[in-house]
Amino acid sequence: MRMYHVRRMTLPRLALNAALALVMSAALAGLAPASAGVQVQSVTPVREASKAILMTGFIVNKPAQSADLDDIAQGFPRELARRLEQSQQFSLRITPDFLSTEWPAKTPTPALLAQVAKAWGVRYVIAGEVRNTGVRQTSLLFGLWTKHHRAIEVDVDVYDTQDGQLIARHRLAAEADGEGQVGKQQVFGGQGFAASPYGKVVLDVADQAAQTILQSLAGR
Structure with missing residues (x-):
């Protein structure tokens, strides 16, 4: 039962302060991020x-819950970017x-x-949080039978750099029946991942997130 309420890049994993320092220094120097030692992929033709x-x-709120998943912190936004790319309405950097x-x-801040x-040469920035990928139990028949459901719950924030503010915040949630173990050997978003009941639900949420973002940006 479900309840619904672009490619991998090789960049160095920077601490926040270092990352922001690179961004700021690159901006002040009039350089693209790649010139500051960070390779940035343009997922779609540059508009x-x-x-x-x-x-x-x-950000992953409870990392231990996602121990069986292949890097959801990067996998989910990558799949989200792929779906936005397919709309052919925006160029994506990740x-x-x-x-x-x-x-x-x-x-x-603005x-x-x-x-x-x-x-980065962008107008919009998307950030997010994986809030929950845990399993809940429901006791049936006075505790004689236990049913499991695994959740996926994410927050997606859309910022307009021109206005300097958050323009949309979306929370999307779904559940898959069962404990939903996937396995880290399954590449996030890959064929094996998508074939698992839980992986299919996660990718359905990515579909919904992309559509919700496009609606938020329509007409801007």
Whole structure:
């Protein structure tokens, strides 16, 4: 029962301060991020900045819950970027770095968003959080039978660097029947992952997230 409420890049894993320092120094120097020692992939043909999105890594709230998954912090935003790419409405850039590593995540300031926009050549920035991938139990027949459900719950934040503010925050959630073990050997979003009941539900949520983002940006 389900309840619904672009490619891998090889970038160095930077601490937040180092990442932001690179972004800011690159922006101030008038350099693209790649010139600052960070290789950035343009997922789609480059359009004007007003139609460009930077997808960041997603913070994982409870990492132990996702121990059987292949790097959901990068896999989920990568799959989300792939779906946005398929819309052919925006050009996508993707980085494994996080917009914030604090808990709870801090909202970026307008000044920081402006720096990111200049450095990466984008108007929109998407960040997010994987809130829950845990298993819950439901006792039936006075505890004689236990049913398991595995959740996927994510928050997706969309920032407009031109306005310097958050323009949309979406929470998406679903459940798959069973404990939903996938296995780290299954590449996130790959054929084996998608063939598992839980993986299919996770990718369905990525589909919904992409459609929700496109609706948020429609007409802007």
